[in-house]
Amino acid sequence: MRLFEYESKQILAAAGVPVPPGKLIGTPEDAAIAATELGGGPVVLKAQVLATGRGKAGGVRFADTSQEAQQVAGEMLGADLKRHTVEKLLVETKLDIAQELLVAATFDEIAKSRSVIASAAGGVDVNEAVEQDVGKVEQLLVDSFRGLQPYQAYTLADALSLPVGSLRTVQRVLLAIWKVFVEYDATLVEVNPLVLTRSGEILAADAHIEIEDDALFRQGKRLAKFGIELREDKPRPPTTFELEASKIDKEDYRGVAGRVIDFGGNLGLLIGAGGGSLTAFDAVRRHGGNPANYCEVGGNPPVSKIYRLTKLILSKPGVQGLAVITNVFSNSRVDFLARGVVKAMVELGIDPRMYPILFRSAGAFEEDGYAILRKYGIQYLGRNISMDQAAKAAVDMMREREL
Amino acid sequence: MAILVDENTRVLVQGITGREAATFTKGMIDYGTPVIAGVTPRKGGQEVHGVPVFNTVRKAVDATDPNVAVVSVPPAFAKDAVLEAIDAGIKLVNVFTERLPRGDVVQTLSFARQHGARVVGPNSLGIVSPGKGKVGAIGGPVDETHLAYTPGPVAVLSRSGGMCTETCSLLTVNGIGQSTAINIGGDPIVGSSFVDLLPLLDQDDQTRVIVLFCEPGTVQEETVARFVKETGYSKPIVAFVAGGFVDDMPGTRFGHAAVIVHGDSGSVRGKQRAMREAGITVVDFHSEIVAAVREHLDRMGA
Numbered sequence: 001m002r003l004f005e006y007e008s009k010q011i012l013a014a015a016g017v018p019v020p021p022g023k024l025i026g027t028p029e030d031a032a033i034a035a036t037e038l039g040g041g042p043v044v045l046k047a048q049v050l051a052t053g054r055g056k057a058g059g060v061r062f063a064d065t066s067q068e069a070q071q072v073a074g075e076m077l078g079a080d081l082k083r084h085t086v087e088k089l090l091v092e093t094k095l096d097i098a099q100e101l102l103v104a105a106t107f108d109e110i111a112k113s114r115s116v117i118a119s120a121a122g123g124v125d126v127n128e129a130v131e132q133d134v135g136k137v138e139q140l141l142v143d144s145f146r147g148l149q150p151y152q153a154y155t156l157a158d159a160l161s162l163p164v165g166s167l168r169t170v171q172r173v174l175l176a177i178w179k180v181f182v183e184y185d186a187t188l189v190e191v192n193p194l195v196l197t198r199s200g201e202i203l204a205a206d207a208h209i210e211i212e213d214d215a216l217f218r219q220g221k222r223l224a225k226f227g228i229e230l231r232e233d234k235p236r237p238p239t240t241f242e243l244e245a246s247k248i249d250k251e252d253y254r255g256v257a258g259r260v261i262d263f264g265g266n267l268g269l270l271i272g273a274g275g276g277s278l279t280a281f282d283a284v285r286r287h288g289g290n291p292a293n294y295c296e297v298g299g300n301p302p303v304s305k306i307y308r309l310t311k312l313i314l315s316k317p318g319v320q321g322l323a324v325i326t327n328v329f330s331n332s333r334v335d336f337l338a339r340g341v342v343k344a345m346v347e348l349g350i351d352p353r354m355y356p357i358l359f360r361s362a363g364a365f366e367e368d369g370y371a372i373l374r375k376y377g378i379q380y381l382g383r384n385i386s387m388d389q390a391a392k393a394a395v396d397m398m399r400e401r402e403l
Numbered sequence: 404m405a406i407l408v409d410e411n412t413r414v415l416v417q418g419i420t421g422r423e424a425a426t427f428t429k430g431m432i433d434y435g436t437p438v439i440a441g442v443t444p445r446k447g448g449q450e451v452h453g454v455p456v457f458n459t460v461r462k463a464v465d466a467t468d469p470n471v472a473v474v475s476v477p478p479a480f481a482k483d484a485v486l487e488a489i490d491a492g493i494k495l496v497n498v499f500t501e502r503l504p505r506g507d508v509v510q511t512l513s514f515a516r517q518h519g520a521r522v523v524g525p526n527s528l529g530i531v532s533p534g535k536g537k538v539g540a541i542g543g544p545v546d547e548t549h550l551a552y553t554p555g556p557v558a559v560l561s562r563s564g565g566m567c568t569e570t571c572s573l574l575t576v577n578g579i580g581q582s583t584a585i586n587i588g589g590d591p592i593v594g595s596s597f598v599d600l601l602p603l604l605d606q607d608d609q610t611r612v613i614v615l616f617c618e619p620g621t622v623q624e625e626t627v628a629r630f631v632k633e634t635g636y637s638k639p640i641v642a643f644v645a646g647g648f649v650d651d652m653p654g655t656r657f658g659h660a661a662v663i664v665h666g667d668s669g670s671v672r673g674k675q676r677a678m679r680e681a682g683i684t685v686v687d688f689h690s691e692i693v694a695a696v697r698e699h700l701d702r703m704g705a
Contacts, residue, residue: 107505107591107592109591109622110626112509113509113513114506114509144506144513145510145513182506187505212504214478214502214504214505215505215506217479218479218504235652235653235654259657261655272565273658274565274566274589274659275562275564275589275618275645275646275659276563276565277657278563278619278646278649278658278662279566279569279645279689281648282646282647283688285648286688294657298565327565327569328551328565329543329547329565330540330541330542330548330551330565330568331426331540331543363543363547363568383550383551386689387689388688388690
């Protein structure tokens with residue numbers, strides 16, 4: 001769960017990181033008031049959207065007066081920024097920047113460790129910085145049990161060639177970032193840039209925190225203290241179809257059957273799960289198929305869940321055929337899968353003998369499953385036919401229909 | 404020979420009274436792998452499929468001397484369970500539990516390193532050395548396990564549990580058996596990544612060819628490519644990377660927690676390129692694994 005800049009700054013400020021004075025606003029009038037309250041001098045207006053590369057896309061602008069702040073806010077609010085609508089702006093005092101630094105805490109996947117990163121070259125993407133300019137980026141792997149020690153933070157700060165007067169503050173910032181990183185189960189805490197002003201102040205000009213979704217179960221209370229509610233990150237707003245599927249999945253905890261993504265094609269898909277769905281979906285596309293959706297099935301979902309999902313997919317406008325392609329099941333049941341699919345077709349008044357449907361699954365209770373399919377005249381493929389061959393057969397089936 | 408799991412494997416199951424754990428405990432016993440103890444706090448004295456349950460790992464270890472632990476407890480308690488197993492001297496821990504916070508994972512791995520223990524998982528269905536033994540839920544019930552997994556010269560390492568079975572089934576259907584198959588787990592950080600297991604397979608006489616089932620996200624495959632290049636790794640590797648379509652949808656998570664592409668980082672394209680450059684045989688379709696493996700085996704006269 002990615003936090004907004006203003007949320008990230010609230011948390012960091014509470015942990016002792018100095019942040020610039022600022023206000024969160026939602027109307028142009030409030031932008032003017034905020035600018036006045038901040039002293040009436042130059043301000044920066046920053047769109048609060050969960051998108052990377054906000055600055056380059058026009059999401060960060062400046063104003064010299066309260067009046068100008070109102071005008072700029074009017075242009076920014078409601079505008080579209082990287083597929084997000086701008087609803088809130090953070091208005092802050094404009095900083096007189098002498099130097100931009102980068103400090104962050106994240107996981108090092110290769111070393112399988114927590115790590116702290118500091119760089120004298122701030123302002124750019126942290127990953128790019130690490131990849132492109134290794135010399136300028138200091139990375140320290142930190143043992144999870146020992147934690148970041150004050151001397152380590154000071155050593156990192158010292159490596160940035162800063163004025164001596166700033167070292168203690170940067171050390172404090174690093175220790176605070178570490179504390180937030182661990183306490184909040186964050187996967188990333190990044191202050192970029194951490195600004196050194198001409199008057200020698202150190203301030204977090206921007207902040208980016210991501211909390212691990214799998215740890216939200218123990219972070220609710222901590223986040224609620226800052227008025228932050230738990231939410232799910234989506235690269236785009238979900239479609240009605242996706243919302244329906246997600247509802248079906250949530251109403252029954254048994255099995256995974258509902259991670260659905262809308263695609264525009266004509267071939268409905270029930271594929272599964274995890275790596276199996278990735279393999280099947282790819283194979284359908286590479287053979288020239290046109291999927292209507294991505295939908296995982298796995299972890300032994302009950303018949304009712306499969307039935308509801310199949311019904312949803314078959315009812316989707318534009319769907320003209322159905323391919324059920326899974327890996328050889330170890331723990332899910334083929335008969336549940338078959339029963340759910342058949343039930344949906346019968347209920348929708350679809351004759352399985354006339355409708356383009358392809359079924360490839362194998363594993364636990366496969367004989368029971370195949371018996372059900374035979375009874376309803378549905379052709380099926382077993383483990384001797386690869387998932388790729390099944391995908392090709394599904395694509396061919398749709399082509400024949402088009403002819 | 405096989406690696407990690409064989410005829411001498413003696414299993415302890417943590418969380419054995421849970422529904423899933425009880426099911427796969429039976430799967431292991433039926434397969435011929437002794438499950439000699441279970442642990443569930445407050446349920447000491449009970450039995451699950453004839454396996455005695457203890458309150459603590461320490462008591463279970465003192466009474467029965469297992470050499471592998473399978474952890475199947477809720478995510479909030481999984482870290483503690485792994486630490487408990489390692490502290491009791493167990494050197495191989497398979498973590499079945501999924502959705503462990505990353506911070507918990509790196510802590511268990513740090514502890515494992517200090518104690519010379521190996522973790523496989525989290526989010527791992529387990530390990531099977533066909534005909535010798537299995538640990539965890541991999542393959543499901545005994546009949547299913549035998550249908551999919553047969554003994555032979557190919558090691559299979561997979562980021563997906565289901566596709567570990569599918570890949571071995573594909574090989575089996577085509578008359579090619581396996582030495583050891585491991586579902587390393589679908590999480591961003593796992594105890595035994597591909598590159599951690601390759602040295603063990605290098606030492607294994609039975610293994611002639613290695614198959615990797617790869618997915619988008621993480622830098623595992625890129626790390627393998629670098630390792631193979633730098634060490635001149637001796638055994639042929641065949642890799643398939645699923646989910647090419649994910650490249651076109653950065654920021655969207657598919658299936659496993661780790662399957663997410665940011666820009667070019669973690670992309671299927673990038674992984675394929677890196678592995679090909681390192682001399683690894685990368686196939687475009689999953690079923691092409693068979694021909695690629697067979698070619699390597701033929702060339703070696705196996």
